[in-house]
Amino acid sequence: MIKVEAINLVKRYGQTAAVDKATITADKGEFVTILGPSGCGKSTTLRMIAGLITPDEGKILFDGKDVTDIPPEKRNIGFVFQKVALFPHMNVYKNIAFGLQMRKYPKNEIRRRVNEVLQLVRMGGFEERMPSQLSGGQAQRVEIARVLATDPAVLLFDEPLSNIDAKLRDELKYEIRRIQRETGKTMIYVTHDQGEAFAISDKIYVMNNGKIEQVGTPLELYTDPKTPFVASFIGSSNFIEARVVSYQPESGTTLLEVGSVMLKVRGQPNFKEGSKVIVSLRPEDIYIIDESRQAEFLNVFKGKVESVTFVGTFVRANIDVDGLLLKVDVHGDDRFRVLNLQGKEAQIGFNNCTVLNIQ
Ligand code: ADP
Numbered sequence: 001m002i003k004v005e006a007i008n009l010v011k012r013y014g015q016t017a018a019v020d021k022a023t024i025t026a027d028k029g030e031f032v033t034i035l036g037p038s039g040c041g042k043s044t045t046l047r048m049i050a051g052l053i054t055p056d057e058g059k060i061l062f063d064g065k066d067v068t069d070i071p072p073e074k075r076n077i078g079f080v081f082q083k084v085a086l087f088p089h090m091n092v093y094k095n096i097a098f099g100l101q102m103r104k105y106p107k108n109e110i111r112r113r114v115n116e117v118l119q120l121v122r123m124g125g126f127e128e129r130m131p132s133q134l135s136g137g138q139a140q141r142v143e144i145a146r147v148l149a150t151d152p153a154v155l156l157f158d159e160p161l162s163n164i165d166a167k168l169r170d171e172l173k174y175e176i177r178r179i180q181r182e183t184g185k186t187m188i189y190v191t192h193d194q195g196e197a198f199a200i201s202d203k204i205y206v207m208n209n210g211k212i213e214q215v216g217t218p219l220e221l222y223t224d225p226k227t228p229f230v231a232s233f234i235g236s237s238n239f240i241e242a243r244v245v246s247y248q249p250e251s252g253t254t255l256l257e258v259g260s261v262m263l264k265v266r267g268q269p270n271f272k273e274g275s276k277v278i279v280s281l282r283p284e285d286i287y288i289i290d291e292s293r294q295a296e297f298l299n300v301f302k303g304k305v306e307s308v309t310f311v312g313t314f315v316r317a318n319i320d321v322d323g324l325l326l327k328v329d330v331h332g333d334d335r336f337r338v339l340n341l342q343g344k345e346a347q348i349g350f351n352n353c354t355v356l357n358i359q
Contacts, residue, residue, distance in 0.1 A: 001028045001186045002063045002153040004049065010057035011044050018044045020210035021058070026154070026188050026203075031180050033189045035197040036207035037233070042190040045207070046156050049188060051075050062153065078152035082159040084139040086131040086146070092118070093127035096146045103150065117145040120179060137168040144179065155180075157189040161196065170352055173200050174267065194234060195280050195354040198222075206230050219278070238281040238326050244271045253298065256355075261324045264298045265353045279353045283316065283329035286350040288338055297349030305341040315339060319348060 004026040011019040019041040026032040034042045047053040049060055051072035059068045067075055086095045093114055100110045118124050121141040131139060140160055147155060157176070161169045177200040180187050191197050197204050198218040206213045206221065206229075214226045222239060225231035240263070242256035247269045254268040256279065263279065271277070287297070294300050303321035315335035317328045328348060330338045 001184055003028050003061075004154055004186060004188065005061040005064075006045065006049050006058065007061070008058040009045060009048050009055045009060070011041075011048060011053060012056050017210050019048070019055075022205075022207070022210070022212050023058075024049075024188070024205050024212070026186050029184045029186055031177065031187050031189065031200060031202045033191060033197040033201040033204045034207055035191060035194060035204050035233075036213075038192055040207045041210040042192075042207055043158055046158055046188060046190050050077055050079050050156050052079075076153045078147035078150065078155045080140075080144055080147055080155065080157045080160045082162050084131075084136075084143045084163075086139060086142060088131050090131075091127065092123070092129050092131075092134075092142050095131070095142060096149050099146065099150045113149050114145075117148045118142075120148065120182065121145045122175070135168070136164045137172055140164060140172065141175070144176070148179070148183065148185075152185070154186045154188065157187065159191055160189075161191075161193075166352060169196070170266065170354070176200060194237065195282060195352075198280055199354045206233065208233075222278070238283065238286075240279040240281060240324065242277055242279050244268075244273055244275050244277060246273055247271065259323045261301065261322050263353065265355055266298070266351075268355060271355075277355050279355055281326070281350060281353045283327040284314070284331065285352045286319075286326060286328040286348050288317070288328065288330060288334070288341070288346050289349045290347065293349060294347075296351075298351045299353075300347065300349045302345055302347050305344055305346050308339055308342045310335075310339065317341065317346075319346060321348070 006024045009019050009022045010017060022045050034045060036042055044053060048055045059066055096114045096117060097110050100113060121144050123141050123145060161172055164172060173196050201218060203215060203217060204221055205215045208229045214221060214230045221230060221234050225234055240258055242258045242263060245255040245257050247254045253264045253266055254271055256263040256265060301321045303319040306318045306320050309316045314329045314331045315338050317338055319326050319328050
């Protein structure tokens with residue numbers, strides 16, 4: 001593992017600077033995320049760190065050594081793209097072994113490494129499968145295994161979960177964090193998804209219009225946003241302080257207590273009972289439902305609709321669930337139905353809570 005420093009990086013396309021004096025540091029073994037809206041320059045920054053794009057200004061240091069002019073294949077980096085790039089005609093084993101064969105590893109060592117990384121990403125037993133026989137999530141796990149096999153000093157991820165459906169995405173983000181902890185590798189991760197960034201990062205760089213707006217831990221960004229952009233970009237979620245009650249192995253969920261309300265989140269068997277966590281719950285992940293849809297949701301509550309605001313493309317309702325005030329955004333045709341609910345009781349359902357990484 002190494003320390004990565006990107007100092008005052010600039011990349012211009014024509015008149016506009018896609019990246020404008022961005023400085024990013026990832027300490028040895030740190031999980032650092034670049035977070036920002038689409039088009040703000042995240043990917044360009046990551047590609048400059050990888051050596052796939054040459055910066056117009058600035059420099060990149062790996063453990064203090066200037067690598068700005070060193071080509072990507074000599075930087076000892078691993079890059080996980082949004083789109084999985086497995087060879088379609090090779091099975092999982094061969095896909096992972098390929099890079100090691102190119103590097104002339106002995107056969108026994110290749111077998112040992114392939115097994116080790118497949119175990120690490122929890123894909124042991126899938127050696128013979130062809131890429132077409134894998135789900136999107138499984139393919140991304142194999143991709144991560146393939147990148148890890150060559151033992152890169154730093155791993156770079158460019159929106160690796162964007163093509164994966166919501167439920168799996170939720171699971172995989174924690175998996176990536178677990179893999180980072182187990183390998184101790186320095187990782188730099190790019191996403192536009194605030195919940196994802198908050199769940200997995202030691203440190204987040206918030207980027208806007210090519211510039212770094214603020215850097216901090218998830219909690220620092222949440223409690224002390226330094227610019228209006230950061231406040232609005234981070235602030236659109238429901239942030240809920242909760243206490244861990246217990247893990248329920250039969251359902252694979254963890255119970256959290258918020259005042260008199262009990263929330264359920266998927267997974268998290270390692271949480272200490274009684275510890276405090278912050279849960280991020282996106283307004284658009286909460287649905288106003290009738291009885292027929294109860295079974296679809298892990299969490300179902302009744303609440304009082306305190307206010308309803310028509311914002312145009314969506315309707316924002318503020319709903320009070322026994323003292324827990326939740327922002328709920330309703331999109332599509334349903335938003336007209338919600339307009340009549342002001343002052344009335346409504347039933348809500350949600351699945352996707354993110355427990356923030358605040359230790
Ligand atoms: P992000 O990853 O945050 O979505 P990018 O780094 O991909 O953003 O892009 C930043 C800006 O640079 C965008 O406005 C994009 O249109 C522009 N850009 C990226 N690559 C090129 C390119 N090869 N030529 C011209 N403009 C580009």
